[in-house]
Amino acid sequence: MSGTAELTGVGVRRFTRRATARRADTSWLTLGGDVLSALTTAGVVVAVLGGAFSALRGRIAARPPAPATDLPGELTAAVAALVVAAGVVALLSRLGPLSATPAAAAWWLPLPADRRGLLRGDLQRVGAVAVVSAVVVALPVVLAAPAAPTVAEAAVTVLAAALLALTAVGVLVLLQARALTGWVAPVAGSLATAAVVVPAVLGTVGPAGPAPTWAPTAPDLPLPVLGGVPLLVAAVALLAADRVGGRVPAGALRERGTAVLVASVSALSLDTRELGRALGTPVHPPRRARRWARVRTPWQAVVAGDLAVTTRSPWRWGQLAIGTALPVLAARTDGLGGVPALVAVAVVAGWSLAAVALGEPARQAHGAPAADRLLPLGARDVVRARAVVPLAGLMVVCAVSAGLVGLGWEWAALGAATAPAWAGAAVRGGYRPELDWSGPVLSSPMGAVPTGVAVTLVRGLDLGVLGTVPLVAGLLLGAVPPLLLGVALGWSLLLGLVAVETARRTGP
Incomplete structure (x- = not known):
């Protein structure tokens, strides 16, 4: 840049x-090859996803309808999209959207x-x-719709999602300029929670009258208006x-x-522990002091501290x-609901999320082990x-979740019997060792x-996944025999003890 050139942001970039x-060292030929490789990979991924969802759609349509299924597939697909969108918005509010690396x-x-x-340039990226x-x-979401979408429908939906994402980025920048992004992540999390919990409750309670035959349809508007309004809003934002x-x-x-x-x-x-620390949500101090009058022994102090860490974060x-x-x-x-394998995947995903939430005290203890070493307790007792x-938390989560899945007390008992394995998994995951970079690495x-x-x-x-095997067997059988309850409880207790023992070896 010459001495007479105007020093502008565009000129510096x-x-x-x-x-x-x-x-x-990269040439235009190498760059073109990288772009071609990326486009080819994207095409292969889209083709694989389309074939997989088409096969899954046909397999689901060939099965008889399962009882106690009241929610349309379109609604669940919209819920999944809303949850992921809320997560992306919360992530953008935590990381920017505008930021400057230490070098910049x-x-x-x-x-x-x-x-x-x-x-x-950062806004463009x-x-x-x-x-x-x-x-x-x-x-x-489009490919998972019960009715196979046309190419035009898929293109319009994807384009609308892209324009909505650009609008969200613009609005977040406006909020960031006024230092008002602090409420975005909590609101996005509350919206995602309500989007999952409310349909699950309504689907369990069932409609009071005949189920409405609703299907999502595009508004009867001219195509220029239908596509021009989102484009105009995104451009203005x-x-x-x-x-x-x-x-x-x-500073921000x-x-x-x-x-x-x-x-x-x-x-x-692939360091998920450090990633969680970077994206961790701030924990605000309690509004009033808590008095733990019944805490008299060291192990009760550990339990009380874990309870405070868990409950003070929304x-x-x-x-x-x-x-x-x-x-x-x-x-x-x-x-x-008629495919036990898909329900089992949802069970593992949901209970894993609950185990991660309840494993936060163990993760904090692993990051700061000095506090545990000051306690008059051995490593195993801690x-x-x-x-x-x-x-305690997973017994409630697993019992309520499994009981509502199977609509019976025996299913709730089976879920409660699975809780020790997931509790051990939460502690074992919290005390897992750091990545070892001193040994060989893979490319x-x-x-x-x-x-x-x-x-x-x-x-x-x-x-945790191994502990869910008896529940998967119950889903495949469609019932919970008494023998299965005993096997599930013994198997879960064994896995929980193994998890606590292996966590002790890498713990405080």
Whole structure:
């Protein structure tokens, strides 16, 4: 950049881009090959997803309708899309959407150039990521519809999702410029929780009268109006976001950029523990002090501390509610409820989410083991005390969830019998060791990862899945024999003891 050139944000970005290109080893031929490879991969993924969902749709249609399924498949697909969209919006509100990496914050932000031009490239990248995420979310929902969609219907739906994502990015930038993004993540989490819990409750209670025959249809509007209004709204939101982008404080940009850097590095190295710390929600102190009058022994102090950590975060309550309602939602949905394998997948997903929520005290104890070492308890006793709160919480979650899935007390008993395995899984996952980078590494599309990364990722979840085997057997049988209850309880207790013992070896 010459001395007489105007120092603008666009000029700084152009100079950085050209300097990077002069020092890069990538040629236009290599770049074209990468683009072609990415497009080919995307086409293969779309073809595989389309074939898989088409085969699943035909298999579901060939099965007889299952009893006690009152929710249409379109509603459950919309709920899934809403939950994923709420998660993406909450993630964007935590990480930006505008941010500055430590390098950019050290070089770009102090320059006497307009910050609006400096951040325009970041806004474009976030918009592109939002569009890709919207397509990834909308395409499976369209392909999973009970009726096979046409190419035009699929294209219109995906385009509408992309425009909605761009609108959300623009609105988030407007809120970020006014430092008002703090309420976005809690509202998105509450919306996702209500979207899962309310249909599950309605599907279980059943309609008071005859079930309405509703099917989603597009409004009877001209095509220019139907497609032009979302496009206009998205364009206005992005233009307004570009206009106020320069008003975001440098401190907020630097803080969000550090979080983005840590989260991206953790995701590429498959370090879910560090990723959770980077995306962790702030925990506010309680409004009034709590008095634990009945806490008299060290192990009771551990249980009381775990209970305080679990209950003071609204996110944990939302995770427990979603974990309880997700299997019920799958069991009450037309088509899904008649396929035991799909209900079992929903059970594992929901109870895993509940176990992660109740394993937060163990994760914090693993990150700061000094507090546990000050207690007059051995390592085994500390880990056993850590399992009390997950066991109590998961007994409620598993019993209520399984009881509503099977609509019977015996199913609730089977779910409660599975709780010890999931409680042990929560503690085992919380005390899992850090990734070992001192040994050999593997080459992956995301970079180098340790050879034992797969074992570390599934540590805890493996025993939880094994503990769910008796429930899966009950789903396949369609009933819960008394022998199955005894086998499930013994098997679950054995897995819980194994989980606590293996957690003790890597614990405090």
